[in-house]
Amino acid sequence: MNNNEAKEILSAYRPGGGDAADPIFREALEQARRDPELDAWFKAEREHDAAFARAIQSLPVPRDGKQSLLALARVEPRHKRSFRPTWSVAIAAGILLALGLAFFSIPLSQHEYESVLQQEEIGVAGLHTLANAMEPLDFYGESILELRGWLAGRGAPAPASLPAQFATLNSIGCRVFSSETGPTFSLLCLEKDGELVHLFVTEEATGAALAIADRTWLTHDDWNAYCWSDNEHTYVLMSRAPREQLETLVI
Amino acid sequence: MPADSEFNDLVSAWYDPLYRFAISLAKDPEDAQDLTQTTFLKWARKGDALRDRSKAKTWLFSVLYREFLDHVRRARRYSDDELEADRLPATDSADAERVIDGRTAVAALDQLDKRFRAPLVLFYLESHSYQEIAEILDIPIGTVMSRLRRAKDRLRAILETDAKSNEPIPFPRKEAQS
Numbered sequence: 001m002n003n004n005e006a007k008e009i010l011s012a013y014r015p016g017g018g019d020a021a022d023p024i025f026r027e028a029l030e031q032a033r034r035d036p037e038l039d040a041w042f043k044a045e046r047e048h049d050a051a052f053a054r055a056i057q058s059l060p061v062p063r064d065g066k067q068s069l070l071a072l073a074r075v076e077p078r079h080k081r082s083f084r085p086t087w088s089v090a091i092a093a094g095i096l097l098a099l100g101l102a103f104f105s106i107p108l109s110q111h112e113y114e115s116v117l118q119q120e121e122i123g124v125a126g127l128h129t130l131a132n133a134m135e136p137l138d139f140y141g142e143s144i145l146e147l148r149g150w151l152a153g154r155g156a157p158a159p160a161s162l163p164a165q166f167a168t169l170n171s172i173g174c175r176v177f178s179s180e181t182g183p184t185f186s187l188l189c190l191e192k193d194g195e196l197v198h199l200f201v202t203e204e205a206t207g208a209a210l211a212i213a214d215r216t217w218l219t220h221d222d223w224n225a226y227c228w229s230d231n232e233h234t235y236v237l238m239s240r241a242p243r244e245q246l247e248t249l250v251i
Numbered sequence: 252m253p254a255d256s257e258f259n260d261l262v263s264a265w266y267d268p269l270y271r272f273a274i275s276l277a278k279d280p281e282d283a284q285d286l287t288q289t290t291f292l293k294w295a296r297k298g299d300a301l302r303d304r305s306k307a308k309t310w311l312f313s314v315l316y317r318e319f320l321d322h323v324r325r326a327r328r329y330s331d332d333e334l335e336a337d338r339l340p341a342t343d344s345a346d347a348e349r350v351i352d353g354r355t356a357v358a359a360l361d362q363l364d365k366r367f368r369a370p371l372v373l374f375y376l377e378s379h380s381y382q383e384i385a386e387i388l389d390i391p392i393g394t395v396m397s398r399l400r401r402a403k404d405r406l407r408a409i410l411e412t413d414a415k416s417n418e419p420i421p422f423p424r425k426e427a428q429s
Contacts (some may be wrong), residue, residue, distance in 0.1 A: 012395065015377065018380065056353070056356050056375040057376065057377070059266045066263075066266040069262050070259060145258075
């Protein structure tokens with residue numbers, strides 16, 4: 001092995017010494033011990049490597065990204081996980097029955113919900129119509145993370161980050177409402193303490209068409225609604241649960 | 252989806268290194284965060300298919316790298332972007348010195364071709380052996396070594412040039428009147 005070959009091998013020797021036990025480096029390291037010129041080059045190389053490794057490893061990482069991922073994953077499955085997807089459907093149907101909603105949920109035809117989406121301004125009443133007719137859901141999942149993954153995989157609006165308290169909600173499933181000319185809304189159906197909690201997600205640009213005041217609690221029939229936005233999406237939370245209970249989710 | 256505890260463990264262990272890999276490649280903090288989140292979401296959906304769980308780390312970095320290449324193909328904008336150092340996340344004053352170091356590093360890496368940038372960042376994250384870098388980037392081991400060597404030579408030259416260009420311009424002295 002000449003010095004040039006040794007340098008190429010030693011270039012892959014990690015500054016923290018993680019490769020000390022790897023036999024491929026042994027011969028090159030031995031050669032560096034014997035050859036002063038190679039040894040000097042290797043020492044300078046390691047100093048440079050250590051300095052640059054410190055710089056890369058000190059790059060600041062935004063805290064909210066990891067927290068929101070962990071928050072999404074903290075939503076524990078309501079029931080033991082099964083590999084058979086039919087169980088998920090059965091479990092979700094069970095939750096809906098327990099909530100007394102399965103018999104009152106009216107299937108909405110494509111034409112009917114498109115007429116909601118094509119309104120010039122979509123208000124709480126329009127979303128209330130969609131929420132009231134959420135069945136059949138497109139996908140039944142046992143965590144918000146799973147719902148998000150399904151939505152993102154289909155190019156539908158998917159929550160980028162949610163307030164940490166969403167981790168306390170149980171997940172039922174989701175549905176995508178879209179039309180050729182109108183906006184697309186993803187609906188995440190969640191549950192807390194026996195009450196359905198709906199979360200509508202749409203692109204932030206679409207959010208401008210929503211006739212719902214930002215960060216203000218609204219009431220329609222006996223539903224409470226709250227709207228907020230981040231850089232990418234606009235969210236509308238809707239539920240019959242008491243407002244004070246819902247407020248803890250979005251604070 | 253893989254067990255939640257495993258997912259939590261992976262996020263806790265690898266979110267930061269993955270994000271640092273992402274920002275070294277993509278430069279933009281939002282793009283880096285998207286790449287990192289997308290990587291974990293892919294794990295949530297497909298990680299079950301990985302039989303050898305000890306390969307989870309390599310799987311995550313490999314997915315992030317492929318996602319980045321897809322982004323580049325779709326957007327064709329990363330290579331034309333100048334580093335927007337101001338967009339790097341602000342940190343508290345205690346981190347200020349480290350931020351400058353990180354920015355210098357990212358700015359220097361930005362001047363490298365991405366064929367050299369990716370193995371170099373993986374190397375400097377120190378979590379990966381050269382075999383794992385080869386696996387992540389899907390290139391032969393010999394290529395990893397030669398790219399590291401060339402990338403480091405080039406990086407050192409870039410840093411030296413940048414350091415020289417940042418040296419203060421000497422104030423012209425008046426010759427002492429005799």
